[in-house]
Amino acid sequence: xxxxxxxxxxxxxxxxxxxxxxxxxxxxxxxxxxxxxxxxxxxxxxxxxxxxxxxxxxxxxxxxxxxxxxxxxxxxxxxxxxxxxxxxxxxxxxxxxxxxxxxxxxxxxxxxxxxxxxxxxxxxxxxxxxxxxxxxxxxxxxxxxxxxxxxxxxxx
Amino acid sequence: xxxxxxxxxxxxxxxxxxxxxxxxxxxxxxxxxxxxxxxxxxxxxxxxxxxxxxxxxxxxxxxxxxxxxxxxxxxxxxxxxxxxxxxxxxxxxxxxxxxxxxxxxxxxxxxxxxxxxxxxxxxxxxxxxxxxxxxxxxxxxxxxxxxxxxxxxxxx
DNA sequence: ATTGAAATATGTTCGTA
DNA sequence: TACGAACATATTTCAAT
Numbered sequence: 001x002x003x004x005x006x007x008x009x010x011x012x013x014x015x016x017x018x019x020x021x022x023x024x025x026x027x028x029x030x031x032x033x034x035x036x037x038x039x040x041x042x043x044x045x046x047x048x049x050x051x052x053x054x055x056x057x058x059x060x061x062x063x064x065x066x067x068x069x070x071x072x073x074x075x076x077x078x079x080x081x082x083x084x085x086x087x088x089x090x091x092x093x094x095x096x097x098x099x100x101x102x103x104x105x106x107x108x109x110x111x112x113x114x115x116x117x118x119x120x121x122x123x124x125x126x127x128x129x130x131x132x133x134x135x136x137x138x139x140x141x142x143x144x145x146x147x148x149x150x151x152x153x154x155x156x
Numbered sequence: 157x158x159x160x161x162x163x164x165x166x167x168x169x170x171x172x173x174x175x176x177x178x179x180x181x182x183x184x185x186x187x188x189x190x191x192x193x194x195x196x197x198x199x200x201x202x203x204x205x206x207x208x209x210x211x212x213x214x215x216x217x218x219x220x221x222x223x224x225x226x227x228x229x230x231x232x233x234x235x236x237x238x239x240x241x242x243x244x245x246x247x248x249x250x251x252x253x254x255x256x257x258x259x260x261x262x263x264x265x266x267x268x269x270x271x272x273x274x275x276x277x278x279x280x281x282x283x284x285x286x287x288x289x290x291x292x293x294x295x296x297x298x299x300x301x302x303x304x305x306x307x308x309x310x311x312x
Numbered sequence: 313a314t315t316g317a318a319a320t321a322t323g324t325t326c327g328t329a
Numbered sequence: 330t331a332c333g334a335a336c337a338t339a340t341t342t343c344a345a346t
Binding site for chain 1: 163164174177178179180181182209210211212213214215216217218219220221223224225226229231246249250253255256257258259260261262263264265268269272297298299300301302303304305306307308309310311312
């Protein structure tokens with residue numbers, strides 16, 4: 001069910017439903033139904049349509065890492081010797097649990113990753129013992145996040 | 157309920173419960189109960205404890221932005237004239253819906269942001285019309301994510 | 313697409329161990 | 330902590346519009 005511009009069409013009611021569930025995935029459908037004034041069955045049907053379209057990728061519990069002692073987040077730009085080593089480097093990065101994101105990027109680096117560590121010492125360990133030891137990694141540039149001010153999903 | 161190292165203690169059962177819900181926030185508690193072999197009431201009680209500890213920050217529906225036509229993700233390093241302009245710049249960034257993350261960082265830039273746009277043209281528009289026009293922004297460096305290979309939460 | 317109602321499943325509380 | 334039972338809600342399906 002795709003439109004001309006290769007994107008799914010959703011109407012105002014779909015948006016309202018999604019906005020509730022993007023805030024709280026466990027919000028009861030019937031509660032949303034009461035808020036926006038249509039039946040629970042209608043919402044149920046719309047959600048099935050949205051899931052089928054692929055727009056809803058799933059749902060997640062959000063964990064607060066600080067409560068587990070993880071207080072140091074950083075972005076690390078990685079220079080690789082040869083482009084050939086990229087897929088192997090990503091495989092190695094996947095095995096490092098502190099690596100939460102990994103992007104091939106334009107610009108100076110081959111790869112940009114986001115890591116979450118307990119503290120600076122832990123970060124240093126991940127850099128020196130885990131990342132620098134990956135075959136093909138020649139150099140890294142680290143940017144520690146002193147404070148995350150915005151963290152949100154796409155606005156619909 | 158914090159331990160000596162200022163982090164919450166969770167046991168193996170807590171971890172199992174959380175792992176299920178981090179994958180699928182709407183997974184029924186009773187289903188999880190059947191999987192791990194304790195009663196639904198016990199899980200309910202543990203979840204209340206985990207929420208009270210602050211470890212569970214909430215839950216979210218995950219939207220696939222590609223289905224809405226958003227295919228260009230980029231990181232942008234922003235140079236600010238004076239540190240003084242930082243909070244004002246963040247306020248201005250909050251008003252740009254394409255900005256999904258914003259970090260104060262160590263290193264070259266004052267601020268690192270993540271943006272999600274429909275295409276390169278849209279990204280260029282956000283750069284030139286929205287970001288560059290913010291008071292105090294002197295220069296930006298853009299890194300387009302050609303491909304995101306890893307995207308996950310903290311592993312517990 | 314939407315509805316109400318019925319059937320099924322789940323969430324929640326409580327007394328007890 | 331954990332349990333089971335009882336009660337309150339929610340999800341899901343379906344015939345009808």
